[in-house]
Amino acid sequence: MENSDIILEARGIVKDFRESDGRFRRVLDGISFSVREHEFLSIIGPSGCGKSTLIRIAAGLETASAGEFRLDGKVVKGTDAERGMVFQKYTLFPWLSVKKNVMFGLESIGHGGDEAEEAALEWLQIVGLGKYAEYYPGQLSGGMQQRVAIARALAPQPRVLLMDEPFGALDAQTRSQMQSYLLEVWKNIDITILFVTHDLDEAVFLSDRILALQANPGKVREDVAVHVPRPRTGESLFLPEFIGTRKHIEELIHPADAPAEKETFNIINLKKRK
Amino acid sequence: MSFIGIHKPLSRKVKIAATLLSFILPLALWCTVSYVPFVYHPLVEVTDAGGSMLCVPGDEIERSVFNEENASLKAEGSAAMKGKRVNPVYLPAPHEVAKALVTSFRTPPKRDGDVWFHESLLHSIKIVFLGFFISMLLGLPLGILCGSVPFFERLIEPFIEFFRYFPAPVFGALMVAILGINDAPKVAIIFIGTFFQMLPMTAATTRRAETALVEAAETLGASQKRVLWHVIIPNVAPSLFKDMRILLGWAWTYLIVAEVVGTSSGITWFINQQAKYRVFENVYAAIVILGCIGLLCDAFLAWLGRQIFAWQDGSTSSLGKVKRELCSPSNYVFSFRLTPEEKKLKEANNGKL
Numbered sequence: 001m002e003n004s005d006i007i008l009e010a011r012g013i014v015k016d017f018r019e020s021d022g023r024f025r026r027v028l029d030g031i032s033f034s035v036r037e038h039e040f041l042s043i044i045g046p047s048g049c050g051k052s053t054l055i056r057i058a059a060g061l062e063t064a065s066a067g068e069f070r071l072d073g074k075v076v077k078g079t080d081a082e083r084g085m086v087f088q089k090y091t092l093f094p095w096l097s098v099k100k101n102v103m104f105g106l107e108s109i110g111h112g113g114d115e116a117e118e119a120a121l122e123w124l125q126i127v128g129l130g131k132y133a134e135y136y137p138g139q140l141s142g143g144m145q146q147r148v149a150i151a152r153a154l155a156p157q158p159r160v161l162l163m164d165e166p167f168g169a170l171d172a173q174t175r176s177q178m179q180s181y182l183l184e185v186w187k188n189i190d191i192t193i194l195f196v197t198h199d200l201d202e203a204v205f206l207s208d209r210i211l212a213l214q215a216n217p218g219k220v221r222e223d224v225a226v227h228v229p230r231p232r233t234g235e236s237l238f239l240p241e242f243i244g245t246r247k248h249i250e251e252l253i254h255p256a257d258a259p260a261e262k263e264t265f266n267i268i269n270l271k272k273r274k
Numbered sequence: 275m276s277f278i279g280i281h282k283p284l285s286r287k288v289k290i291a292a293t294l295l296s297f298i299l300p301l302a303l304w305c306t307v308s309y310v311p312f313v314y315h316p317l318v319e320v321t322d323a324g325g326s327m328l329c330v331p332g333d334e335i336e337r338s339v340f341n342e343e344n345a346s347l348k349a350e351g352s353a354a355m356k357g358k359r360v361n362p363v364y365l366p367a368p369h370e371v372a373k374a375l376v377t378s379f380r381t382p383p384k385r386d387g388d389v390w391f392h393e394s395l396l397h398s399i400k401i402v403f404l405g406f407f408i409s410m411l412l413g414l415p416l417g418i419l420c421g422s423v424p425f426f427e428r429l430i431e432p433f434i435e436f437f438r439y440f441p442a443p444v445f446g447a448l449m450v451a452i453l454g455i456n457d458a459p460k461v462a463i464i465f466i467g468t469f470f471q472m473l474p475m476t477a478a479t480t481r482r483a484e485t486a487l488v489e490a491a492e493t494l495g496a497s498q499k500r501v502l503w504h505v506i507i508p509n510v511a512p513s514l515f516k517d518m519r520i521l522l523g524w525a526w527t528y529l530i531v532a533e534v535v536g537t538s539s540g541i542t543w544f545i546n547q548q549a550k551y552r553v554f555e556n557v558y559a560a561i562v563i564l565g566c567i568g569l570l571c572d573a574f575l576a577w578l579g580r581q582i583f584a585w586q587d588g589s590t591s592s593l594g595k596v597k598r599e600l601c602s603p604s605n606y607v608f609s610f611r612l613t614p615e616e617k618k619l620k621e622a623n624n625g626k627l
Binding site for chain 2: 087095105152162
């Protein structure tokens with residue numbers, strides 16, 4: 001790996017949350033990794049490993065207790081248009097038309113008027129929704145809304161696109177369509193993607209590299225390169241590389257010797273009652 | 275009774291019928307009490323005093339008194355009183371109120387210098403809207419500021435919350451002393467009555483702006499000012515509009531207090547005047563008109579809200595009937611579990627299903 005093309009870097013990210021009893025709970029414990037230009041990196045891990053918190057820190061929506069994210073070598077602070085984000089929840093502005101939604105980011109960074117409108121229409125073409133520019137988000141299906149959300153996040157031309165379980169609220173059929181769409185968009189434009197998911201198939205299908213986290217506290221367990229050849233289609237799922245990587249990561253995030261999640265829950269509840 | 279059930283949706287017909295019934299039933303009750311003598315009618319109007327020394331024709335006395343008097347008249351051997359059962363004067367029949375609704379607009383004021391009914395009404399409307407407008411002018415911006423910036427919430431809201439519990443009417447005398455006896459103290463009462471409710475209400479509604487939308491805007495590079503103006507305010511605007519509708523109702527309630535402050539005026543003056551003359555059908559007519567104004571006003575605002583915030587029910591509008599089948603991505607149908615037939619079809623169609 002060449003150092004020169006590293007675009008986003010996490011250096012020793014630590015996050016402590018204050019519990020209701022006043023004690024601190026460590027959610028993220030010294031996470032470091034780097035993302036190269038035009039790389040597709042997924043972060044996967046069991047629930048409670050802090051993967052969402054990690055990507056929110058990268059976006060600047062939350063602050064790390066220690067450590068820092070660097071974008072092009074500069075420490076990131078707060079939110080800006082350099083790091084676009086797509087959320088699991090539908091976050092299109094319901095009072096704006098689809099086109100105006102996509103224009104929002106452009107206007108935020110000072111590109112108004114016809115220029116923004118043209119760019120917005122172009123982005124809607126890219127996600128295949130050119131026809132729906134004048135529709136309101138409430139009139140679109142969940143999958144279409146997420147495609148608009150992707151167009152909206154990409155329109156201000158961020159350096160990296162952060163995606164926090166963007167297809168988590170969609171049904172299985174739409175989700176797999178969206179994955180293919182995303183790969184298509186990613187192939188055609190110059191964008192680096194950091195993708196959080198708990199779906200193994202999704203992570204392996206999409207990524208160049210997968211960062212497997214472990215929980216309590218969240219740590220990098222292994223940085224796995226995915227050698228499934230591109231372009232990836234439905235047939236890719238049956239390739240030995242796919243099956244092998246999937247199995248390997250499954251063992252990483254659900255180790256056989258770890259107690260079942262349900263039991264852990266009961267122990268926590270018992271402790272709270274005391 | 276197939277239309278009654280928990281959360282059971284109603285057909286259009288049943289809805290209309292029920293709405294009409296909700297007005298017809300109370301009206302029917304009123305008619306029964308007014309026109310069917312044996313239901314209520316506690317008094318007797320004397321039509322012929324007979325040999326009685328106590329009553330003259332036109333008197334309205336209680337039935338028990340009437341019966342006693344007649345018993346004693348009978349014992350004396352005098353002629354008995356005649357009378358008919360009536361309701362008290364404060365309970366006029368529907369047709370009397372209906373007549374008053376028309377005549378109250380036509381009847382000139384009883385004294386020179388007094389105002390016509392419609393003039394009183396317009397004066398009241400003016401007071402309500404002026405007070406409410408001033409209240410909105412201050413309450414909305416301050417409330418939105420408190421609801422979106424925690425510093426201002428701490429700085430402003432605790433005192434307002436405290437002040438809110440002073441009943442607005444107690445400021446009547448004070449406002450007259452400060453602002454004189456004319457309309458100014460009345461407007462001030464409406465303002466006090468609504469502003470100190472409006473600010474915390476607006477702030478609470480503004481605080482309910484969706485965090486997800488605010489965060490999305492932030493990651494799109496929006497400045498704080500832009501988040502406030504282009505995300506938080508449009509996000510909560512429909513709820514704020516509803517709050518204002520509720521508060522306008524409060525303003526009407528405070529009107530009755532405001533109008534007895536200083537010189538009595540407006541619809542309250544009219545009602546008090548008519549009650550003094552014991553023309554209760556006019557009192558009812560005025561109350562019904564107040565109710566109608568409130569209802570019309572609210573219906574108009576509800577309609578206006580639907581026009582302004584049309585995007586809210588975009589999914590049910592005619593445009594919104596576009597179904598996902600129509601727009602789902604057909605070029606790339608990709609599933610983890612394809613049946614062999616589907617696979618064959620996909621191969622034959624260059625990857626499309």
